[in-house]
Amino acid sequence: MSLFYLGAVISVVIFLLFIIFPWFRKANDDSVSRLTNKGLIKQRLTELHTEQQQGLLSDSDRLQSENELKLALLDETKTSQTNEASVGIAISLGALLSLSVGIGVYLYSNQIQPVDEWLMAQQQTSELGQRMISGDENLNLKDLQTFALGLRTKLVDTPEDATGWMLLGRVSGAINRVDSAIQAFEMSLKFEPNNVGTLSSYAQALLMTGQEQQVLQAKQALLQILDLEPNNTNAMGVLAIAASELGDKQLALENWQRLVAFIPETDPNFAAVNQRILQLQTELDQDNQQVAQNQPNLTSDNLSSTRVSVTINISDELQAKLPESGFLFVFAQESSGQMKMPAAVVKMPLGEFPVVVELSDNNAMTPNYTLSQLQQAKLVARVSIDGNGTQSAGDFQGELIATLSANEITQETITIDREL
Numbered sequence: 001m002s003l004f005y006l007g008a009v010i011s012v013v014i015f016l017l018f019i020i021f022p023w024f025r026k027a028n029d030d031s032v033s034r035l036t037n038k039g040l041i042k043q044r045l046t047e048l049h050t051e052q053q054q055g056l057l058s059d060s061d062r063l064q065s066e067n068e069l070k071l072a073l074l075d076e077t078k079t080s081q082t083n084e085a086s087v088g089i090a091i092s093l094g095a096l097l098s099l100s101v102g103i104g105v106y107l108y109s110n111q112i113q114p115v116d117e118w119l120m121a122q123q124q125t126s127e128l129g130q131r132m133i134s135g136d137e138n139l140n141l142k143d144l145q146t147f148a149l150g151l152r153t154k155l156v157d158t159p160e161d162a163t164g165w166m167l168l169g170r171v172s173g174a175i176n177r178v179d180s181a182i183q184a185f186e187m188s189l190k191f192e193p194n195n196v197g198t199l200s201s202y203a204q205a206l207l208m209t210g211q212e213q214q215v216l217q218a219k220q221a222l223l224q225i226l227d228l229e230p231n232n233t234n235a236m237g238v239l240a241i242a243a244s245e246l247g248d249k250q251l252a253l254e255n256w257q258r259l260v261a262f263i264p265e266t267d268p269n270f271a272a273v274n275q276r277i278l279q280l281q282t283e284l285d286q287d288n289q290q291v292a293q294n295q296p297n298l299t300s301d302n303l304s305s306t307r308v309s310v311t312i313n314i315s316d317e318l319q320a321k322l323p324e325s326g327f328l329f330v331f332a333q334e335s336s337g338q339m340k341m342p343a344a345v346v347k348m349p350l351g352e353f354p355v356v357v358e359l360s361d362n363n364a365m366t367p368n369y370t371l372s373q374l375q376q377a378k379l380v381a382r383v384s385i386d387g388n389g390t391q392s393a394g395d396f397q398g399e400l401i402a403t404l405s406a407n408e409i410t411q412e413t414i415t416i417d418r419e420l
Helices: 002-053 059-110 112-133 141-157 162-174 178-191 196-209 212-228 233-245 249-260 268-294
Strands: 307-314 327-334 344-349 355-359 376-384 396-403 409-416
Touching (some): 141 162, 162 196, 196 212, 196 233, 212 307, 233 249, 307 327, 307 376, 327 355, 344 355, 376 409
Parallel strands (some): 307 409
Antiparallel strands (some): 307 355, 327 344, 376 396
C-alpha cells in the first residue's frame, strides 16, 4: 500500500508540473512583453518632446498624445493582472478536481472494504475452524465465506496441506461453489490420494455438476473407495446412484445388492432398496430379451460385453506444452499389432486432466470388430492438435497393454508421457 501512495504522489506532482510549468512560462512571457511595451512608450514620449522642440507638434498635441500613451499602458497592466488572476483560479480548481477524481477512482477500483474483509478473514480463520470442528450450529453463510477466504490465503503459504485443501473443498461445497470445491479436493488428493473421506467428498461434488464426464470421474473415485474399504456402505449407495445416471444398470444393481445386506429389515430404507433391486432386475431382463429378439442368431458367448474404464493423466513436462485447443483420442487395439484398426475409440475436446473414459462395444468403429473380441488390448491415449486420429508429429501419447475380462469392467490408468 505504501508503494502505491508514493507512486500516486509522484504522479500528481508530475501532473501539476505539466500544468503549472506552461503557466509560469506564459507569465514570464507576459512580463517580458510588458517591459518591452513600457520601453516603447518611454521612447515615444521622448520622441514627442523632440518633435515639439523642433516645431513639428504644438503643446496641446504633445500633451494629448502623452495622455493617450499613458492610458494605453494603464489598460494593458490591468488586463494582464485580470488574466493572471483568472488563470490562477482555473489552475487551482483543476488541480483540486484532479486530486479528487484520482482519489475517488482509486477508492472505487481497489475496493478498500474487500481488502479489510480479507485481513479480517485471516485473523478469524483459526476461530472459525474450531467452531466448524465443534459443530457450531450458529455458523452462517457469511462465516463460511470468511473461513473459505482465510483458509485459501493460508494455503498459499502451505500448498502441500492436504487437510487444508480438503476443508476448503467442503466449505466451498457448502456455499455452493462447486467448481472451487472440486479443484480443492483434487489438490488434496494430489498429496493424499487414498484418503477415503476426501474421495467421498470429491465424488459428491462431481455428482453435483450433473455432467457426464464429471459423473464418470465420480464413479472412478467411488470404485477406488470400495477397493480401499470394501464394506463402505456410503460409497456403495452413491456408486449405485452414479451408475444409474450413466445408464449402467448392471453396476447399479450390483451395488444395491451389496448395500441391502448391511441394512436391517426394520430400517425403512430396506424396502426402498429392495424395490429398486427388483426394478433393475426387471429392466435388465427386458433389455436382454430385446437384444435376443433383435439378434436371434447370436450365441450366449457373443452376448458378453467387455468394458474398460481408463483414467488418463499427463506428465508435468507435457502439461506445460498442451495446446489451447485440441482433441483427446482414447482407443483400444489388438495387442500384437497385427490389426491396426481400433476395436473401440472415443474422441473428445481437450480439457482438464485427469480424465476418465470408458471403452465398450458401443464405441466400436464397425459392428463386426468390437472390444469383446479381444482378450488383450493395447490401450492408447493421444492428444492431437488437428483432431485427426492418425498419428502425427507433435502429438502427445501414452499407452499400455491390458488384459480384458468378459462381463467385467477393467480399471486402467494411462499417463501421457511421450511426444511423438
